[in-house]
Amino acid sequence: MRSLLKLIFVLIFSTGLSAQNPSVDIEKYSFGIELSDNDDIISGTTDIHYKLRSATDSIVLDLVMMDEAGKGMKVDSILSGGKILKFKQYNEKLAIVNPQDTSALKIYYHGVPKDGLIISKNKYGDRTFFGDNWPNRAHNWLPVIDHPSDKAFVDFKVTVPSHYQVVANGRLKELSNLESGEVYYHYSSEVALPTKVMVIGVAEFAVQHLEEIQDIPVSSWVYRENKEAGFYDYAQAKKVLEYFIEKIGPYPYSKLANVQSTTRFGGMENASNIFYFENSVTGKRESEFLIAHEIAHQWFGDSASETDWSHLWLSEGFATYLTDLYAEDTYGKAKLDEKLKDERDQVIAFSKKSNTPVVDSSRTNYIELLNANSYEKGAWTLHMLRRKIGDENFWSSIRQYYQKYKLSNASTEDLKNVFEEVSGQDLDAFFRQWVLQYGHPVIKSDWSYKRKTIQLTIEQLQENNFNFPLQIKFHYKDGTSEIKDLEISEKAENFEFRSDKKPVKIELDPETNLLFEEAGA
Ligand SMILES: [Zn+2]
Numbered sequence: 175m176r177s178l179l180k181l182i183f184v185l186i187f188s189t190g191l192s193a194q195n196p197s198v199d200i201e202k203y204s205f206g207i208e209l210s211d212n213d214d215i216i217s218g219t220t221d222i223h224y225k226l227r228s229a230t231d232s233i234v235l236d237l238v239m240m241d242e243a244g245k246g247m248k249v250d251s252i253l254s255g256g257k258i259l260k261f262k263q264y265n266e267k268l269a270i271v272n273p274q275d276t277s278a279l280k281i282y283y284h285g286v287p288k289d290g291l292i293i294s295k296n297k298y299g300d301r302t303f304f305g306d307n308w309p310n311r312a313h314n315w316l317p318v319i320d321h322p323s324d325k326a327f328v329d330f331k332v333t334v335p336s337h338y339q340v341v342a343n344g345r346l347k348e349l350s351n352l353e354s355g356e357v358y359y360h361y362s363s364e365v366a367l368p369t370k371v372m373v374i375g376v377a378e379f380a381v382q383h384l385e386e387i388q389d390i391p392v393s394s395w396v397y398r399e400n401k402e403a404g405f406y407d408y409a410q411a412k413k414v415l416e417y418f419i420e421k422i423g424p425y426p427y428s429k430l431a432n433v434q435s436t437t438r439f440g441g442m443e444n445a446s447n448i449f450y451f452e453n454s455v456t457g458k459r460e461s462e463f464l465i466a467h468e469i470a471h472q473w474f475g476d477s478a479s480e481t482d483w484s485h486l487w488l489s490e491g492f493a494t495y496l497t498d499l500y501a502e503d504t505y506g507k508a509k510l511d512e513k514l515k516d517e518r519d520q521v522i523a524f525s526k527k528s529n530t531p532v533v534d535s536s537r538t539n540y541i542e543l544l545n546a547n548s549y550e551k552g553a554w555t556l557h558m559l560r561r562k563i564g565d566e567n568f569w570s571s572i573r574q575y576y577q578k579y580k581l582s583n584a585s586t587e588d589l590k591n592v593f594e595e596v597s598g599q600d601l602d603a604f605f606r607q608w609v610l611q612y613g614h615p616v617i618k619s620d621w622s623y624k625r626k627t628i629q630l631t632i633e634q635l636q637e638n639n640f641n642f643p644l645q646i647k648f649h650y651k652d653g654t655s656e657i658k659d660l661e662i663s664e665k666a667e668n669f670e671f672r673s674d675k676k677p678v679k680i681e682l683d684p685e686t687n688l689l690f691e692e693a694g695a
Pocket of ligand 1: 175176467
């Protein structure tokens with residue numbers, strides 16, 4: 175995702191730990207949801223199909239219980255195998271006692287969502303409903319195991335007043351007018367998804383069906399007031415989708431819907447229906463890189479997901495760097511360099527506030543992981559890997575990693591193993607210094623020219639010593655220049671180069687290949 179106001183989120187949300195229930199594996203959720211214009215109460219009927227990995231006398235799901243103010247969800251009854259089951263709600267949990275049938279449950283509940291399903295008005299004053307689950311906020315409105323490692327198939331069966339349209343994950347299987355005057359939408363996902371990207375969007379949309387890209391239907395869902403501008407802007411998704419399919423492999427889902435929405439994030443990579451913030455539509459195609467970021471997530475984050483939040487860079491670093499690569503392919507190397515320099519500045523700025531590594535298991539408020547380590551340093555790590563093993567090995571590794579972990583979960587170690595296998599290189603030290611330890615090289619350089627020799631000193635000023643390749647460019651008075659490749663491993667190293675000409679200046683990392691900070695710069 176891309177957030178607009180990362181820092182404010184940190185203050186607003188404090189997320190609890192979700193149930194990682196080792197004895198239960200959810201196979202499928204079928205969420206029946208009724209929405210109305212009279213109030214913000216949702217009525218839910220959830221069918222859950224699951225497998226028991228080991229015997230248990232209770233199943234614990236995540237669901238925020240109703241508080242005294244009436245916010246949260248109240249479970250009315252639970253059925254299994256035709257019998258009514260006992261249950262207990264406490265805080266953010268729902269414990270179901272002695273499930274009779276060992277494979278299916280039906281939960282009836284209702285309430286006003288505290289969060290997770292954002293019921294509000296859009297900028298035109300029209301009422302809208304948008305799911306907004308990241309990281310583990312789905313259990314504010316859906317009874318789930320709210321962790322990316324327990325993926326499940328999902329159906330949404332949504333009943334709404336007839337002036338709305340509904341978008342949700344997967345394929346539309348039914349759209350019916352009901353006797354009540356309401357409309358009923360049934361969407362079904364053909365593959366298992368993590369709860370963080372299971373959503374519905376309900377609004378008065380204008381919908382455009384674009385041509386298919388490699389058999390994937392692409393559509394734009396925008397507010398009716400934004401029809402012309404929105405259709406124009408979101409049509410850029412077609413070329414982005416085509417680029418990523420060509421580079422990574424087949425798209426994981428049955429459709430791609432790009433949806434203007436009213437939530438809290440700038441963009442959210444909900445599987446097969448991406449939500450973008452209201453003002454992503456301008457009629458000037460200013461959201462191309464946001465669209466690229468969220469589409470890249472369909473492979474990385476949604477399909478190949480992190481095993482746990484501490485490996486979030488496998489989502490966000492990938493989406494960030496794949497957007498950089500799309501930018502390079504579309505606009506050239508100068509655009510890539512511009513983006514990388516901006517990302518490097520963000521990593522450096524973040525390092526002044528936090529000395530945490532990219533893989534950071536110290537956080538319990540996962541919103542705090544939406545930081546420059548997960549996004550920009552993750553992207554830089556991939557960029558340096560690409561330079562280290564070459565473009566061919568890089569893309570081959572990306573494809574193999576995706577093939578191996580699609581519709582599943584991976585850790586940083588899993589990624590490293592694939593890159594090592596493909597490149598034949600030992601990448602232990604590389605991953606240790608860039609993602610497992612904090613910091614980056616802070617380089618001080620000094621040079622002099624005597625007796626036709628350039629004497630160069632390179633010092634690392636940061637705490638942890640790094641090993642890295644460093645390019646140096648000597649600029650001469652006559653306008654010519656020369657690049658030298660160095661390997662740096664010591665705290666301080668001296669180099670000598672024969673040269674008939676005295677340089678007028680030296681430049682570190684002229685090709686934008688290294689994440690570093692220039693001391694005194
Ligand atoms: Zn993202």
